[in-house]
């Protein structure tokens with residue numbers, strides 16, 4: 001079973017790699033129709049069956065002959081949770097998978113670090129512009145930015161920390177929300193603008209994907225998310241920043257709580 005057909009690529013890869021039968025479902029009708037045509041263009045045996053439905057609408061006995069023994073999905077947003085991955089996987093485990101079915105990715109986490117640097121600060125905050133003081137504008141601009149430009153120089157002022165992790169294989173029901181304070185040691189002096197966040201996926205025990213900001217991945221739809229603090233903070237090595245991290249079912253959030 002695949003949740004989220006998209007182009008059909010993952011489903012066809014599963015078939016090519018030896019899956020006996022592949023059922024893939026897609027919530028968006030136009031995408032499902034296009035994927036069905038792509039799969040037909042690539043003439044597969046065993047057939048890849050594209051179902052134009054949300055996974056939560058699939059029924060064993062109607063859409064698939066039996067419960068699946070393997071689930072593959074890529075329904076992760078840049079902030080991990082935005083496409084409703086927790087609800088989709090919980091539902092699939094309860095109704096669509098055999099007990100002990102393999103789940104890929106098996107685990108994943110929301111990673112973050114403190115960030116700063118003149119280049120990025122210049123792009124997300126305003127202060128003096130041509131001699132005019134625009135700093136009040138910072139109070140009303142969005143606190144969350146998607147960073148899609150690779151040319152911006154972002155300084156990581158701490159090591160990576162894990163905010164929340166999700167064991168898809170081992171958990172049947174995830175908490176609706178979580179909130180914690182994380183101690184983050186500063187490793188480099190600088191002007192800290194906020195927290196930069198990315199995702200880490202453990203496909204199985206040996207294959208990991210991570211769009212860490214210091215790694216230039218050649219092709220990835222995932223962006224880095226910057227959660228900007230209300231004011232830039234001067235940080236020094238040796239300090240321990242206390243970062244609040246919260247999440248609901250679809251969004252994480254970060255805030256500065258002070259120094260230890």
Ligand SMILES: C[S@@+](CC[C@H](N)C(=O)[O-])C[C@H]1O[C@@H](n2cnc3c(N)ncnc32)[C@H](O)[C@@H]1O
Nearest residue numbers: 004005006007008009010026027054055075088
């Ligand atoms: C990133 S794409 C998947 C790409 C795909 N694996 C491929 O090989 O091209 C995610 C897709 O999942 C669909 N989706 C997300 N959650 C879903 C769900 N619970 N049931 C069905 N489709 C879902 C979205 O509409 C989107 O088209």
